[in-house]
Amino acid sequence: MATDARKKEILKGLYDAVVDFDEDKVVELSNAVLAEDVDAYEAIMDGLAAGMEHVGDLYANQEYFVPEVLMCSDALYAGLDILRPHLSGKEADVKGQVVIGTVEGDVHDIGKNLVKMMFDVAGFEVHDLGRDVKLEKFVEEQMKTDSEIVALSALMTTSMLAMPKVIEMIKARNPDAMIMVGGAPISQEVADNYGADGYAPNAANAVQEAIQMISRLREMGKA
């Protein structure tokens, strides 16, 4: 059992290693978590995920750019791969499931990939349909996986017009599915007009929004 000081040191080390995209260090420290009996959940949340959250700020402030963020994400996944199998009980439960994709006609998937990663970090099971996704595919995948959330991305004003259509199609089949929209031309106002249940301006806020959406669902006794 690690002392408090040692535990702090490991968590801080994980945080820093994600921020510095030092994948080897993440692996070394994640193994230390297991060897020294530090709580794997804490290591993920207060080490890896907290580090990634800071990476999101660095991106927002133009200190990091997509290449650095992807390196941080690779480092983070290296840690998650080691630690996740050691989560126990409630902690091992997924927070929820999300179907994500960039809508038909749109190749712009860099932002969508960042959102996907944040969901992954937060412990969601993510079903990524990729880019230029046919509208029916979102409906089918939601039904197949029974995901609580469908996250739609669009970067063009042409493809964003497909959003209200997908929302209508999904709700017709499953009125309980919660739909979240995002991408550069989307705003809260657009999301409301489209009948979406949630919107976030960036990847970091997407997860908080999703968690709130799911708790709304649970309050209604539907999830």
Next chain:
Amino acid sequence: MAEQPQPRQETMGPGERMGAILMRQRPDRVPFMPFIFGYCARNVGYPIAAVYNDPERSFWAQMWTAEMFGYDGGAMYGYASMGGWEFGGDIKMPVSEWEQAPVVTRFPAQTPEAVDALEIPDVATAGCYPIALEFAKIQQQFGMPIMVMGMSPFTSAGNISEVDILCRWMMKKPEVAHKLLKKVVIFGKKVIDHYMEAFPNYPMMAFTGEATSANQIISPKQFEEFVLPYMSELHDHILASGIRNIFCHICGEQNLNLKYWAQLEYGDPGILSFGHEVDMAKAVEVFGDKHAIAGNIEPQVIQNGTNQQVYELCKAAIDKAKMAPSGYLLMAGCEVPVQAPPYNIYVMKKAVMEHGFYD
């Protein structure tokens, strides 16, 4: 509206107006070149894909739409997802009502080995070039200058490997990224040579453009290493081949990269177009002495905004850039969305007629 400015009488035709810009003379008014492709096909009742895969219909859709709105740009061929198809991958033309431009559906080189194995394609048969060359023949037939569709290295590389993979190589295997970029530049130079041979002594301009190098994606430092040298090599080759002007579309958030863009040659003069992310006053300050500036009306507003909003954006851009030493062209910040209300395009012309005249 308070005081209604009166539209003035035009004293030049579209060709003369563009000619004046290229001769560094003041035209009668600010030229209006919307940057419009799929919209034109839709406007004349063709499928959007026709603008990308049917040279004849593409040309006429663009010419007729220009006639209808009275704007100055003629017709050109090109799109942003170039590279993938040319190097052996697959492309999908826009078909459904949500689509506006071609999409790469299979990337030809996603591993270092595949980059090694990547062969420099033959321009005559590579991807969209047979279509682009047919299009150029039509431009020639009608006595219009040919716009050579240049292959911009960084964005094309992203369309060959997929952007995420290119980004990872930049960080972990920079030599692979450089190898890919070198191959794209070799091909890009061959494209120029091919046009020069196919249309000897014919007036040409070259189009280049970058989207994936925007600061939404890469840092200025990465721009310096992975974009600048290759773009510079391509531009130098274009100008050495005898083409006098480059029209370069600098897409997206590029403010941190402007100091590098300023190191490139664009011809005498070049035309540099910007997205809504780069302020027109800033563009004039950095590039206006040497080159004509174009931009930067936000496409999202052209589609979703009211006509008053579009008018105000145009007026503001004209006010900021009209007196640029080497001229200014009113243009959308990127392709005009295919679903834009026609009246919003008309309003862009109206703004030019009411605020764009010189003297």
